Amino acid sequence: xxxxxxxxxxxxxxxxxxxxxxxxxxxxxxxxxxxxxxxxxxxxxxxxxxxxxxxxxxxxxxxxxxxxxxxxxxxxxxxxxxxxxxxxxxxxxxxxxxxxxxxxxxxxxxxxxxxxxxxxxxxxxxxxxxxxxxxxxxxxxxxxxxxxxxxxxxxxxxxxxxxxxxxxxxxxxxxxxxxxxxxxxxxxxxxxxxxxxxxxxxxxxxxxxxxxxxxxxxxxxxxxxxxxxxxxxxxxxxxxxxxxxxxxxxxxxxxxxxxxxxxxxxxxxxxxxxxxxxxxxxxxxxxxxxxxxxxxxxxxxxxxxxxxxxxxxxxxxxxxxxxxxxxxxxxxxxxxxxxxxxxxxxxxxxxxxxxxxxxxxxxxxxxxxxxxxxxxxxxxxxxxxxxxxxxxxxxxxxxxxxxxxxxxxxxxxxxxxxxxxxxxxxxxxxxxxxxxxxxxxxxxxxxxxxxxxxxxxxxxxxxxxxxxxxxxxxxxxxxxxxxxxxxxxxxxxxxxxxxxxxxxxxxxxxxxxxxxxxxxxxxxxxxxxxxxxxxxxxxxxxxxxxx
Numbered sequence: 338x339x340x341x342x343x344x345x346x347x348x349x350x351x352x353x354x355x356x357x358x359x360x361x362x363x364x365x366x367x368x369x370x371x372x373x374x375x376x377x378x379x380x381x382x383x384x385x386x387x388x389x390x391x392x393x394x395x396x397x398x399x400x401x402x403x404x405x406x407x408x409x410x411x412x413x414x415x416x417x418x419x420x421x422x423x424x425x426x427x428x429x430x431x432x433x434x435x436x437x438x439x440x441x442x443x444x445x446x447x448x449x450x451x452x453x454x455x456x457x458x459x460x461x462x463x464x465x466x467x468x469x470x471x472x473x474x475x476x477x478x479x480x481x482x483x484x485x486x487x488x489x490x491x492x493x494x495x496x497x498x499x500x501x502x503x504x505x506x507x508x509x510x511x512x513x514x515x516x517x518x519x520x521x522x523x524x525x526x527x528x529x530x531x532x533x534x535x536x537x538x539x540x541x542x543x544x545x546x547x548x549x550x551x552x553x554x555x556x557x558x559x560x561x562x563x564x565x566x567x568x569x570x571x572x573x574x575x576x577x578x579x580x581x582x583x584x585x586x587x588x589x590x591x592x593x594x595x596x597x598x599x600x601x602x603x604x605x606x607x608x609x610x611x612x613x614x615x616x617x618x619x620x621x622x623x624x625x626x627x628x629x630x631x632x633x634x635x636x637x638x639x640x641x642x643x644x645x646x647x648x649x650x651x652x653x654x655x656x657x658x659x660x661x662x663x664x665x666x667x668x669x670x671x672x673x674x675x676x677x678x679x680x681x682x683x684x685x686x687x688x689x690x691x692x693x694x695x696x697x698x699x700x701x702x703x704x705x706x707x708x709x710x711x712x713x714x715x716x717x718x719x720x721x722x723x724x725x726x727x728x729x730x731x732x733x734x735x736x737x738x739x740x741x742x743x744x745x746x747x748x749x750x751x752x753x754x755x756x757x758x759x760x761x762x763x764x765x766x767x768x769x770x771x772x773x774x775x776x777x778x779x780x781x782x783x784x785x786x787x788x789x790x791x792x793x794x795x796x797x798x799x800x801x802x803x804x805x806x807x808x809x810x811x812x813x814x815x816x817x818x819x820x821x822x823x824x825x826x827x828x829x830x831x832x833x834x835x836x837x838x839x840x841x842x843x844x845x846x847x848x849x850x851x852x853x854x855x856x857x858x859x860x861x862x863x864x865x866x867x868x869x870x871x872x873x874x875x876x877x878x879x880x881x882x883x884x
Contacts, residue, residue, distance in 0.1 A: 351440035355594040386436035415633035416592035439594035502534025513614035515601035556586040580604040587622035667696040668761035673877040684873040701754030732806040743800035781814040823872035850878035
């Protein structure tokens with residue numbers, strides 16, 4: 338909600354760093370934002386190279402994910418083209434390119450300032466920022482060649498941004514004569530500097546420094562620029578106050594956009610710099626750009642591998658805890674099927690025979706993804722199974738489990754759950770709907786219908802909220818169908834959701850529990866037009882077959 342500190346902290350902004358100026362793409366948590374050329378998209382990107390639905394931004398379990406939506410010209414994250422319909426985590430500082438635009442991501446107010454400040458000298462008409470002539474850039478002295486080759490080896494073997502910063506800054510100090518060098522990731526509109534690394538005279542700390550905004554802003558055009566005290570034009574007052582007599586700023590390019598800046602300066606009585614410092618600096622900047630690309634490619638692979646590992650671990654936990662897909666228990670025939678989605682949100686389902694001979698069943702969804710969701714899913718499964726066998730009543734069992742989850746803390750995760758105790762002989766089902774909502778009752782000779790109920794809050798949010806057991810008819814030959822939100826919320830390539838109406842229609846045309854389950858899976862996959870469903874899909878059909 339507006340003004341919510343948690344929402345503001347997790348809000349994702351994609352700000353233009355290359356291409357025609359447009360407003361930032363803003364994505365709020367707990368929502369999916371579709372970006373594309375169509376006016377139906379949440380954020381419209383008006384260019385013919387942009388597909389109608391180009392990419393999506395989704396917030397899951399405290400992390401932002403970006404997915405290319407089968408766009409014609411592709412979506413690039415840090416210079417790496419995303420596979421169609423595949424998701425990748427996106428973090429502050431990442432570069433997203435689509436069509437003519439390159440955006441830099443920022444989540445909330447995340448910014449690694451490193452203590453460096455910038456001086457707002459942009460309005461001064463006296464300061465002088467010059468593009469370095471190409472002829473001068475081509476004059477790299479022969480004696481620098483060996484140093485440059487040595488630097489190239491250390492830069493290209495850097496495995497992280499920190500290692501890259503160390504190699505680049507050491508090379509710059511050795512090859513330019515500047516006593517002070519910085520690798521800057523970005524500078525924000527308010528002048529805050531996002532510093533990757535710093536090298537300077539002994540005893541000098543980054544937090545004591547102020548750098549020139551005008552020099553960095555000029556380098557955003559993609560060319561190396563400098564300030565010099567030579568010539569008839571003097572610096573503006575702000576630069577005089579900083580004591581800078583020479584400075585260089587070179588953009589580090591990644592995928593055609595500025596990914597970072599190399600900034601060097603000399604101050605007060607510090608020595609003059611080498612004549613070919615600009616040429617050496619540009620060469621190092623180009624090497625840095627190539628190394629950045631390699632690091633980002635490796636980082637993206639690592640993110641994918643971690644995400645895949647989480648998905649596989651959570652999927653294995655789901656499989657281990659699932660009951661047989663088809664069985665007859667305590668006068669009830671059931672069929673269940675579960676298919677993990679890309680995010681593996683943590684669906685849980687179980688069938689339990691109670692001490693009094695009745696049957697308990699539940700289906701729920703743990704918010705979040707990966708190992709954390711899988712651990713919470715397993716915890717709920719174990720606790721709920723014991724509580725149902727002890728209390729023989731859904732509300733009391735959920736009160737106990739809810740209190741335990743809320744008091745222990747679940748890192749913001751919660752569990753939506755439908756739980757019922759089936760009594761075929763009495764032709765009733767006693768149930769609690771704890772924020773789940775996805776279930777239907779099908780009486781003999783009738784179509785499946787959604788049954789209104791009091792319901793309750795998902796588990797793990799408020800320990801003091803009591804649950805209430807409700808009753809629904811479960812006469813001989815009737816069926817109860819319960820399913821996860823992955824059914825109704827699955828989207829097609831146009832962004833339309835499957836929704837409840839389609840779900841009821843599919844169930845209405847099925848004649849057996851097996852047909853209900855299989856038909857809905859076929860329909861959802863056909864609707865999605867992909868095998869990679871957005872979320873877990875679990876469907877169970879339970880039939881009173883006491884007679």
